[in-house]
Amino acid sequence: MLRRRVPYKLIPMHWSFPLFIFIGVFVVSLVGTRLILRVLRDRAILDHPNARSSHSTPTPKGGGIVVIPCIIAAWLITASGTEAFPITLIVAAAALGLAGLSWFDDLRELNPVWRLVAQALAVAMVLLSPYSTALFAEPFFGGLLPPGLDMVVAALLWVWFINLFNFMDGIDGLAGVEAACIGIGIAVVSAAAGLSGEFGVFGVAIAAAALGFLIWNWHPAKIFLGDIGSVPLGFLLGWLLLWLAANGQWPAAVILPLYYLADASITLLKRFVRGEKVWQAHRQHFYQQALAHGLSHDHVVRHVLFVDLVLVALAVAAARGWVGAALISAPVMVLWLLVYLGIPINAPPNEE
Numbered sequence: 001m002l003r004r005r006v007p008y009k010l011i012p013m014h015w016s017f018p019l020f021i022f023i024g025v026f027v028v029s030l031v032g033t034r035l036i037l038r039v040l041r042d043r044a045i046l047d048h049p050n051a052r053s054s055h056s057t058p059t060p061k062g063g064g065i066v067v068i069p070c071i072i073a074a075w076l077i078t079a080s081g082t083e084a085f086p087i088t089l090i091v092a093a094a095a096l097g098l099a100g101l102s103w104f105d106d107l108r109e110l111n112p113v114w115r116l117v118a119q120a121l122a123v124a125m126v127l128l129s130p131y132s133t134a135l136f137a138e139p140f141f142g143g144l145l146p147p148g149l150d151m152v153v154a155a156l157l158w159v160w161f162i163n164l165f166n167f168m169d170g171i172d173g174l175a176g177v178e179a180a181c182i183g184i185g186i187a188v189v190s191a192a193a194g195l196s197g198e199f200g201v202f203g204v205a206i207a208a209a210a211l212g213f214l215i216w217n218w219h220p221a222k223i224f225l226g227d228i229g230s231v232p233l234g235f236l237l238g239w240l241l242l243w244l245a246a247n248g249q250w251p252a253a254v255i256l257p258l259y260y261l262a263d264a265s266i267t268l269l270k271r272f273v274r275g276e277k278v279w280q281a282h283r284q285h286f287y288q289q290a291l292a293h294g295l296s297h298d299h300v301v302r303h304v305l306f307v308d309l310v311l312v313a314l315a316v317a318a319a320r321g322w323v324g325a326a327l328i329s330a331p332v333m334v335l336w337l338l339v340y341l342g343i344p345i346n347a348p349p350n351e352e
Helices: 016-042 064-079 085-108 113-128 147-167 173-190 198-217 225-253 258-273 286-292 299-321 323-343
Strands: none
Touching: 016 064, 016 113, 064 085, 064 198, 064 225, 085 113, 085 225, 113 147, 113 225, 147 225, 147 258, 173 198, 173 225, 173 299, 198 225, 225 258, 225 299, 225 323, 258 286, 258 299, 258 323, 286 299, 286 323, 299 323
């Protein structure tokens, strides 16, 4: 029989603090992205179009140089002086390490094996830390798996989420919208489930940084996140989703990123079955099919935004006790979106 872990003690905070974090991070992300955009353009650090690209003109890449430090700084400020500070420091160090390696990958392209090794080490560094145990009131999978296997499966899913977040960062505005919706969803679910505290504010910080960046990344994008942004962003979001799952909110942890999980997993499974190299860039994701069928970037992202907002509402419903209805409705919404993107009807002309 599994012994119940001692839950992390959440510290109540005034409603103005999350608002302060949101405004501060949004402004820094917005202004900082504009400044780094100029630097990247002057130094010709550009993402050049190729056969697998969804853009048609060379575009600066590296917006994560601003987005990730914004989030990390907000997390450390939020956790300062609390029981969450040690583990937050470890997560921040791992995320910054992945950001540095990913920046090298942006500039010179690393072997995929080394990327996976680095991601696995970052995940292990966090999950094996003694400070992690205090955060989790329950096993990740509700006691369905033995403790050791529970940890291993959680680690594998976390590494997969890091990579799928990177894979899905393929058109203007998509990653920003997804990160903002998941971040807000984590914050709202935390509050609805009585888990509000530092980790709810962590979600607010991610949403604010993503929205500040989104101003410059909306179609037609003036800048891209780059791997330096998408890889550590997936790492940080994955950590928060695991935290939700291990504190009894596994339905919300599944529902919030469900569109990304479905699009990436189905596409990669199809490529694997066909014997294709799943780690290579391609244009077979559902959102990429939509572009090929004539939809524009912003049209696709607006539909993803609509479904993501519905998923946030369903995640909150699950946290309030409507678990069955939420777990049935969420896949239905995502399936509708995948069908629409894969076979768009009466698509408006693509502006590119």
